[in-house]
Amino acid sequence: MQEPIKQDKHTVTEECNSCKVVAFENEKERNHCEFCGVSNCAKCFTQRREFPKSKLDSKGEKLLGNICILCHKKFLIRAVLISTNAALAKKRSLITKQIELKQDIAVKLRETSKELRESKESFNELATKLQSEVDLLKKTNDRKQKQSFELEKKVKFLRVRQNDLETLLHKELNPQDNSELYMAGGDDSYNFNRSRLLNFSPADVESGSFKG
Numbered sequence: 001m002q003e004p005i006k007q008d009k010h011t012v013t014e015e016c017n018s019c020k021v022v023a024f025e026n027e028k029e030r031n032h033c034e035f036c037g038v039s040n041c042a043k044c045f046t047q048r049r050e051f052p053k054s055k056l057d058s059k060g061e062k063l064l065g066n067i068c069i070l071c072h073k074k075f076l077i078r079a080v081l082i083s084t085n086a087a088l089a090k091k092r093s094l095i096t097k098q099i100e101l102k103q104d105i106a107v108k109l110r111e112t113s114k115e116l117r118e119s120k121e122s123f124n125e126l127a128t129k130l131q132s133e134v135d136l137l138k139k140t141n142d143r144k145q146k147q148s149f150e151l152e153k154k155v156k157f158l159r160v161r162q163n164d165l166e167t168l169l170h171k172e173l174n175p176q177d178n179s180e181l182y183m184a185g186g187d188d189s190y191n192f193n194r195s196r197l198l199n200f201s202p203a204d205v206e207s208g209s210f211k212g
């Protein structure tokens with residue numbers, strides 16, 4: 001069975017249910033609200049409102065009923081509550097979405113920060129490795145330079161020795177030779193023209209040897 005739209009049951013009171021001021025003296029003064037069914041004075045019974053559960057008529061409108069000021073205010077408060085609740089729900093869902101978005105961003109930031117830390121660590125490892133390789137190369141280079149210097153010293157010494165020996169040999173073999181390698185010195189000795197011999201390369205047999 002369908003719920004009745006209009007309130008047919010009357011609750012008879014001695015005074016107006018809305019203002020509680022007007023006391024009724026006879027039945028004619030009582031107006032019964034079609035929503036709550038309680039007695040109201042004429043002053044508190046001026047509004048009309050559509051029944052919420054009413055079917056639509058041929059014009060597509062709901063059936064209207066007489067309503068007491070108390071019920072009318074309750075409907076107004078209800079409407080305000082519904083719209084407030086809807087606004088609150090909308091705001092709540094917006095806040096939920098913002099929280100989810102912030103959580104997503106936080107997760108992504110954590111991931112990115114972890115990746116950065118990892119790449120920084122591997123970069124540091126690589127830099128340390130390269131630095132130790134550079135240090136090693138520097139040490140090797142220093143050692144080689146030292147060795148090269150020592151070798152040059154030895155070569156110079158050996159050249160001087162070679163020149164001395166070749167001079168002695170030439171003098172033994174050609175005591176009367178007056179070539180450009182020799183210059184007449186004092187008494188019975190010859191001064192060796194050392195500057196020319198020093199420019200000879202012992203590695204080049206043709207020009208470096210004394211015979212050249």
Ligand SMILES: [Zn+2]
Pocket residue numbers: 016017018019020021022040041042043044
């Ligand atoms: Zn009243």
Ligand SMILES: [Zn+2]
Pocket residue numbers: 033034035036037038067068069070071072
């Ligand atoms: Zn009412």
